[in-house]
Amino acid sequence: MPMKKYYRQRKKAANNRSSKSKKKSKISRVPCQAEYDPEEEILRKFDMDMAYGPCVGVTRLERWERAQKMGLNPPQEIERILKSDKDIKVQQQCLWNKKIGDNYKIIEYYMAA
């Protein structure tokens, strides 16, 4: 049974940063990645790179090892990140995975606006 979308998309709320303010703030804001760090960014790019096959249904490490076996030469860096245990934020599941470990993700229930 296909995934049922329970909730309709919500209209995006107006954001003042994109509105027509006459003066731009001279001091630049501090950029911030609220949700994930640079290593997760690298892993997501790996998830989306179709050269290594689909990412859904396998862990990232399984997919890397599969690509390695098939002679696709996946970047060593990916293996290094996935096998390092220093950073608890490194996700072993691909970014489309609806679960994190054995817990569902909240985003599976509510659609992004």
Add this chain to the structure above:
Amino acid sequence: MLELRLVQGSLLKKVLESIRELVNDANFDCSSTGFSLQAMDSSHVALVALLLRSEGFEHYRCDRNMSMGINLNNMSKMLRCAGNDDIVTIKADDGSDTVTFMFESPTQDKISDFEMKLMDIDSEHLGIPEAEYHAIVRMPSAEFARICKDLSSIGDTVVISVTKEGVKFSTKGDIGTANIVCRQNTSVDKPEEATVVEMNEPVSLTFALRYMNSFTKATPLSNTVTISLSNELPVVVEYKIAEMGYVRFYLAPKIEEDEEETKPQA
């Protein structure tokens, strides 16, 4: 220009304490309706939604909708410098990249101001519609906090089941199992001590206790907590903020051990 004045500044202190462990950085959205926030924790398993309605402030001015990206731990540090009886004012100019917090003692003889740099935070807002829940439990917030704390000394997950008999919280771990049943009890001296269980359909869901223990940091905000459950939805744990709004926590359930690798069923 944004200028909000809250005589009961302690409310804002308590609000920050209730969410800063769950979420590090978030956007506060200000509009004419009020001051709100919606953010997921880093694992995307939990979500917090805060609303402080404009009517609850003694003075509320918000010329245009704006989002302020704030590190919640930093904001909490500043708010901790406010006395519990202080009047808190939040100010931000359009296009500015800072926000100012001003604390005035009730007798007006001590005034502090703190300025903080804002951040650029890309966050997606989720559409959370009103829903009919299978079961709604309203109970003393301190009791719910105690239950979550006690069960977490035994197991990592809690099964919350609601039947006609009441609500049951269960866990199991290496040392054994624990069950806590709370029955409906409305014959109490004060209404906030009552436990009310509304059940449309029996419900049983499993959740990670560590998130529940983060949610119960909001206990100082309200004497009662409302727990809304449906078999196919995240649980909603709500603490009302008197006269002003609420802090709501949403938590996705854990996958049952014998469940297939499929999505949540309708």
